[in-house]
Amino acid sequence: MASAAFADFHAPPPGSLPADLEALLRLWQRQHPPLLHLLAELGCTVIDRDYQPALLDPEGYLSRSDLADPAVRAHHAAIEGVSAYISFVIENDEGEVIGYWHGPEQRSLHEAPIVKLDAEGRFELLPGRHLIEALLGDLGRGDPAALGELARLFAGLGIVAPARGRGEPVWPDAATHPASLQQRLYEAALDPRRH
Structure with a gap:
């Protein structure tokens, strides 16, 4: 399944990527041992040209009878349609993928909300304005101490989740929600004569 995944991020002009993403990718490309260790501890990997998450390749895990249904x-088809508007960056150990939701509006990386495709094939916008902030919030749900420790570990690597103060994380605004688009695409694929 094609997506905007990691390929768009190779050799970008300086400053064209959000700072946390730029720092993450710089360390990933160098295979920086402390980053690799932290990601392994978190059960996460960076999606790059050489790696395609299983969730984005249904032919890799579904049987022929499943695919005939x-x-x-x-x-x-709906997952693929929505994924065409996402730059996936991270996969967790549950097979979920996280990235930037550009949507049909084609928001830039700096403006795009962060989205997760879960193992059940559902899209969810994550709270936070930046990839690392959203990732940490997703990993540390319900445990502020764990969230703070994870933020400290990433900051020690130069990957800083911008401080948001003591309040709740900012929920993203998206003109088109990925789950709504997924439902429309599902209905159209299921009965193309109605659409």
Whole structure:
């Protein structure tokens, strides 16, 4: 399944990427041992040209009979359609993928909300304005101490989640929600005559 994944991030002009993403990718490309260790501890990996997450390749994990089911095909066609508007960056150990939701509006990386495609094939916008902030919030749900420790570990590597103060994380604003688009694409794939 094609997406805007990591390929768009190779050799970008300086300052064209959000600071946390730029720092993460710089260390990843160098295979920086402390970053690799931290990501392994978190059960995360960076999606790059050489790695395709299983969730984005249904033919890799579904049987022929699954793929013959019209509802399953429609579900995966909808995932593929929505994923075309996402730059995926991180995969966690549950097979979920996290990235930037550009949406049909084609928001830039600096403006795009962070989105997660979960192992059930559902899209969810994550709170936070930056990739690392959203990732940390997702990993540290319900445990502020763990969230603070993770933020400290990333900051020690030069990957800083911008401080948001003591309040709740900022919930993203998206003109088109990925879950709504997924539902429309699913319905269109299931019954193309109605759309």
